[in-house]
Amino acid sequence: MSDTHFDFIVIGGGSAGYAAARTAHGEGLRVAVIDGAAELGGLCILRGCMPSKTLIESADRYISVRRAAEFGLKAQPLGVDVKAIRDRKRVLIADFAGYRQGQLEDGRFVLYRGHARFTDAHTVEVTPRDGTASFSVTSRYFCIATGSVAQVPPIPGLAEAGYWTSDEILDAEQLPESFAVLGGGAIALEMAHYLEGIGRKVTLIQRSAQFLTGMDPECSKVVEQAYTHRGITCHLDTKIHRVTLVNGRKHLEYTHAGKETSVTVDQILVAMGRYAATEGLDLHHAHVGLSGKKISVTPTMQSSQAHIFAAGDVCSPLDVVHVAIQQAEIAARNAARLSRGEVASEQMDYRLLLFGVFSHPQVAAVGAGEKELEEKGVPFVSASYPFNDHGKSIVMGETEGFVKMLAHKETGEILGATCVGPHATELIHEVVIAMHYRSKVQEFMLIPHYHPTLSEIWTYPAEECADQLEPV
Ligand SMILES: Cc1cc2nc3c(=O)[nH]c(=O)nc-3n(C[C@H](O)[C@H](O)[C@H](O)COP(=O)(O)OP(=O)(O)OC[C@H]3O[C@@H](n4cnc5c(N)ncnc54)[C@H](O)[C@@H]3O)c2cc1C
Numbered sequence: 001m002s003d004t005h006f007d008f009i010v011i012g013g014g015s016a017g018y019a020a021a022r023t024a025h026g027e028g029l030r031v032a033v034i035d036g037a038a039e040l041g042g043l044c045i046l047r048g049c050m051p052s053k054t055l056i057e058s059a060d061r062y063i064s065v066r067r068a069a070e071f072g073l074k075a076q077p078l079g080v081d082v083k084a085i086r087d088r089k090r091v092l093i094a095d096f097a098g099y100r101q102g103q104l105e106d107g108r109f110v111l112y113r114g115h116a117r118f119t120d121a122h123t124v125e126v127t128p129r130d131g132t133a134s135f136s137v138t139s140r141y142f143c144i145a146t147g148s149v150a151q152v153p154p155i156p157g158l159a160e161a162g163y164w165t166s167d168e169i170l171d172a173e174q175l176p177e178s179f180a181v182l183g184g185g186a187i188a189l190e191m192a193h194y195l196e197g198i199g200r201k202v203t204l205i206q207r208s209a210q211f212l213t214g215m216d217p218e219c220s221k222v223v224e225q226a227y228t229h230r231g232i233t234c235h236l237d238t239k240i241h242r243v244t245l246v247n248g249r250k251h252l253e254y255t256h257a258g259k260e261t262s263v264t265v266d267q268i269l270v271a272m273g274r275y276a277a278t279e280g281l282d283l284h285h286a287h288v289g290l291s292g293k294k295i296s297v298t299p300t301m302q303s304s305q306a307h308i309f310a311a312g313d314v315c316s317p318l319d320v321v322h323v324a325i326q327q328a329e330i331a332a333r334n335a336a337r338l339s340r341g342e343v344a345s346e347q348m349d350y351r352l353l354l355f356g357v358f359s360h361p362q363v364a365a366v367g368a369g370e371k372e373l374e375e376k377g378v379p380f381v382s383a384s385y386p387f388n389d390h391g392k393s394i395v396m397g398e399t400e401g402f403v404k405m406l407a408h409k410e411t412g413e414i415l416g417a418t419c420v421g422p423h424a425t426e427l428i429h430e431v432v433i434a435m436h437y438r439s440k441v442q443e444f445m446l447i448p449h450y451h452p453t454l455s456e457i458w459t460y461p462a463e464e465c466a467d468q469l470e471p472v
């Protein structure tokens, strides 16, 4: 085999790309990884999950200090050192990124630092970052894992006025006093929480009538109420018309619930979604089909070309890390099957689709929602229970939100769950595990739960669902 011919080439060395490469190597394939970034590590480590959660940790702690008197404590919120928060983030991220870089460079794979583009269905041209001449590499199988980039809609005047995306806010040494956060997805809610948490004035401007489009609308109501209570201005059902610069500040004009309104702020954070990073890959040369900008994939993670797989944000129905890794591992194992002359038989299963938002209160959901079950005609029962009637959350002073469970009306199998409230992103895992083992509400309600804990709140909707079951 020539030096530049491989069994499996992975384009992109982020969460999906590394998982694909690691798995393919474990399957005995000769693997190369091509990554064009200045810094190795991928979105999650460098500009996604880990930096955002590091900043949010500071906001969460500052909120505790702000609420000290409520718990009989004498403490004063003396201020926030944004540079120190940013520096702590830099130290942690450098450590995580260094570890990932070590994994990519430990000799298991050939690593090319450069931009990749297809020249035909089995050949990729690499343009090295160091300015040396481009060269071609070939492979029997590929996994495209190039991730996503921030989407900035063409709002008149926005580009001229200037704005930040999550990239800028996560590494800012100073933060101005007031922000308009555009969007109502995870990034908008998490960053609004961070900014308000450390004392900034925030106006959240969301296009549709609810936050977290696609999730249970009740989650949106709880977050809207909680954020409004904290002093965040929440404007849903909006249409942004234009942005102008007024005395160096940014003036946004928009329609809110049918009325013309405006706000003037120091900085705008655009959190209006991300799109798949497929531009520049010259996928037409490889005849790889797209759906919009995303690569269309089968449940086996194969594109329209059976030997070209994809994984992660570039093709995923949900841009989150654990799904990206699962898809990548399946892609690599299926490529290995093909290389052995077998069928690419392993499929992604989205039954346990899991999503969590590190807002305050947090939001998390697993499995199907009510709308999905209604559309599919699945008979189900549902029950919810509020945190303001639960002992442990009352003790903690975290009473906003609820848990909800959905179960099959005849069998009682748990089909989905939603949680808005304290530690929701942790609490949801109890239901994930139950659903993994296809637990029924009748069984779940009998599992011992320690008292008083947040976790025991799940037993209430489980019992109520069990009461509603219709025996077949
Ligand atoms: C602010 C923020 C917070 C987030 N928080 C969470 C969270 O809490 N939990 C969660 O699960 N998810 C979170 N996400 C989403 C998560 O970060 C992504 O789903 C995940 O990182 C995607 O991994 P990936 O491997 O698909 O892409 P990436 O990690 O982006 O990797 C793609 C790689 O491909 C390289 N590349 C691109 N094009 C080329 C090319 N042509 N040639 C060579 N290399 C190329 C890039 O340099 C990059 O290194 C967050 C995202 C953001 C933006």
Ligand SMILES: NC(=O)c1ccc[n+]([C@@H]2O[C@H](COP(=O)([O-])OP(=O)(O)OC[C@H]3O[C@@H](n4cnc5c(N)ncnc54)[C@H](O)[C@@H]3O)[C@@H](O)[C@H]2O)c1
Pocket (backbone or CB within 6 Å): 153, 182, 183, 184, 185, 186, 187, 188, 190, 205, 206, 207, 208, 211, 212, 213, 238, 240, 271, 272, 273, 274, 318, 319, 320, 355, 356, 357, 358
């Ligand atoms: N905790 C997590 O797991 C986490 C955290 C952050 C990001 N992410 C991932 O990163 C991706 C990007 O996050 P995101 O929050 O930017 O995207 P998103 O697609 O989840 O949300 C974008 C929001 O912007 C709104 N929007 C879009 N265009 C608009 C316009 N012209 N005017 C007003 N509002 C508009 C949409 O209605 C939507 O609510 C998501 O897919 C998410 O999965 C995950």
